[in-house]
Amino acid sequence: MTAVDRPAERTTADLLLEWDRQRPRSRQRELGWSEVGGCRRRAGYRLAGAEPTNPGGSVQAVLGTAIHDAVQQRLVETAAPEDLVEYPVEFAGIPGHLDRYEAEHARLVDVKTTSSRWLDHIKVHGPERSHLWQTNGYAAALIGQGRPVREIVIDYIARDTGDLHRWTGRPDPLQVKAALEWIRAVRSVPVDMLNRDYAPDGPFCQHCPFFNRCWDGATPGRDPRSVLLVEDPDAAGWAAKLWQARQDIAAAKDREAEAKGALDALRPNEAGGSDVLDVGFELGLLWTITDSERLDTTQVRAEYARVGARPPTKTSTSTKLSFVPLPDGPAP
The missing domain is CATH 3.90.320 (Lambda Exonuclease; Chain A)
Known part of the structure; x- marks a missing residue:
């Protein structure tokens, strides 16, 4: 065969x-x-x-x-x-x-x-x-x-x-x-x-x-959600939604950091997991403290350079979308 x-x-x-x-x-x-x-x-x-x-x-x-x-x-x-x-x-x-x-x-x-x-x-x-x-x-x-x-x-x-x-x-x-x-x-x-x-x-x-069938019509080679612009070609409207979403995320992160920082006054532990603390909210609070080790890439690169070699790398592709001032327009 x-x-x-x-x-x-x-x-x-x-x-x-x-x-x-x-x-x-x-x-x-x-x-x-x-x-x-x-x-x-x-x-x-x-x-x-x-x-x-x-x-x-x-x-x-x-x-x-x-x-x-x-x-x-x-x-x-x-x-x-x-x-x-x-x-x-x-x-x-x-x-x-x-x-x-x-x-x-x-x-x-x-x-x-x-x-x-x-x-x-x-x-x-x-x-x-x-x-x-x-x-x-x-x-x-x-x-x-x-x-x-x-x-x-x-x-x-x-x-x-x-x-x-x-x-x-x-x-x-x-x-x-x-x-x-x-x-x-x-x-x-x-x-x-x-x-x-x-x-x-x-x-x-x-x-x-x-x-x-659901995502048919997307721009070839692009995110399947590009079909949303095909169906509703209001680029300015989609840009406004993205801008507002990022503002909402930033504001939510600020509120999260503020509330977490305030509640840290109640944290009972210095390591590991705490007991569940009832503060009168519908859910209890549990603090978990972990230690993690990350690769020191600066040191690794220095060690490879010392012997005249390059550290192994892996190629990855990401797409970043940023807001920038228009050449002849006001800043947002």
Whole structure:
């Protein structure tokens, strides 16, 4: 067999993604509750019945699916007759699959996998809006079937550490109302005018099944977000937005430094991590002091120069955009 005839080698990641794309839920075309509250343009494509332009999916999502499948298998073996496992529901015409419903406690449980970094964020800030809307949508569907729901649980599991954080709450009709209003707003706007709610270089966009269609029209060889100027060719307006954003960042950094400096009067530790301090705010304060060592590049260059050699370097490219006075105009 020649190199031309030999089939392309598939990595383990390729095989995992192939498996994931064959699952019925991966081939779902209509908008589901798991996408409500996420990217509005992606939801718009779903509601419009658009065909995906990209395979979508990620290895991280496959790992999450494996965890769900393991939990589902065990629950099927141990669940009470009235319990529900991987149960299809529908509310307001939007379908979904709840992970489990424990009838004895009237408890709806949903499992989410995440990174340990984002898990730390959730511990402080709580569940994402889309997760609250999804689980409350499931609860509304169950209540519509005559099944009581007294508690909603979201189990967050970090894929890289196995750490688990359990959030609990009660069904909230206002969350369902907000979700339905969001869906109505998406339906009322032509899909090509809907917001792109995530960055094109981020994981949500990178694994979106509509990525190519969504960012089509960008200037070749430039940032995919250059399509925004193509759609709205107001360069002065975009420059004003950039200027204001940088002013806001600078002001926010000043406020942060001021508040952090003031609170340093309460810092109890000189090294390591402190105990959590309750100052009457809704969250506690935790100081962490770490020592780090950085390469002394000046010394390294001097040592290489001493022996007549150049230190190894790695080329990288970055794009800097600055504001400068116009030759014949006033300074900003």
